[in-house]
Amino acid sequence: MDIAVLDENPTRVLMLERALGRGAHRCTRFRHGTALIDAMRHRSFDALLLDRDNHGTDVRELVRIVRRSFGHGVPLMVLSDACEEADVVGCLRDGADACLRKPVRDRELVARVAALARRAAAPFRQAGKLEAESAGGTCRLPGDDLPPLIYGRYRFDIGERRAWVRDCCVTLTPKEFALALLLFRHLGALVTRRLMADQVWRGAVREDARTIDSHLSRVRGKLALWPHNGVALHRMRGLGWRLDPV
Structure with missing residues (x-):
């Protein structure tokens, strides 16, 4: 799968790439939400992985923009330090398919991405x-x-x-x-x-x-x-x- 990753922290991105690479996934990194939206206008991704704590980007608003502009066909997961129920529920209501608390465990991340891919393919x-x-x-x-x-x-x-x-x-x-x-x-x-x-x-x-x-x-x-x-x-x-x- 070709996965778009929104994260400004290069160390975290390398860890995500290493983990997802074990599942034969490819990652394309974006530092800002505007760059991700611009890329989505010209190419398609199999999944989106967005860091909730990205400075300079309102990730919940970004999720709403993605869903309004591109629909619900692309699986979208939010990574976050927050564990409050209200924050998780808010992200899901905005259009996220899943929320995963950081620090991310490698095997769990790969399994969750695979589960999202299966859900997206279910109608077919x-x-x-x-x-x-x-x-x-x-x-x-x-x-x-x-x-x-x-x-x-x-x-x-x-x-x-x-x-x-x-x-x-x-x-x-x-x-x-x-x-x-x-x-x-x-x-x-x-x-x-x-x-x-x-x-x-x-x-x-x-x-x-x-x-x-x-x-x-x-x-x-x-x-x-x-x-x-x-x-x-x-x-x-x-x-x-x-x-x-x-």
Whole structure:
């Protein structure tokens, strides 16, 4: 996982990097909340780790900004010296997924990060097997080792590059399919225009290109990304798009 760490103390950051490195995680350090928000507009992180006692940054306000701007798709944990119930409850109400008291124990930190990652991935059933057919046999998936991505009424067969809505197959172009996967894999989180340009068009178009919007419009229409299907696609002006669960 690519984890953004907000902490002004270089010694603490080195300790966090060492601990998380044991879990095969990578850390990107930020000293100030403004730098973190700016980075999130141009790239995506798998989790956020924020030190509550960072001078010059109101971390609780930062949590609220992250949730308003980027949604709840990215797991967010707050580290704090405080142990008062009111402080912990306040952070959780602001949008944090977990609070961990310092000093942090290495193995507990790695386990908690893993637990947050599992929680964030819970809406997506990485189905390794289909239900047994009437004959009672086991059905293999198309693409074998590439299981489908399933969320609610939506199913994406990655190996066959096919999509279904309410069990109806929908025809998508390769770029439309890639865009749809990007949105569903970041459900509830902002997907920046730069990320779309880099991952779908491999940098062949500018992040402000209108072709991104036209493709998204077609994806919304073809997949019926509307509340009656449990999702809603929202444009975040100047930033990108966010697919929210309803």
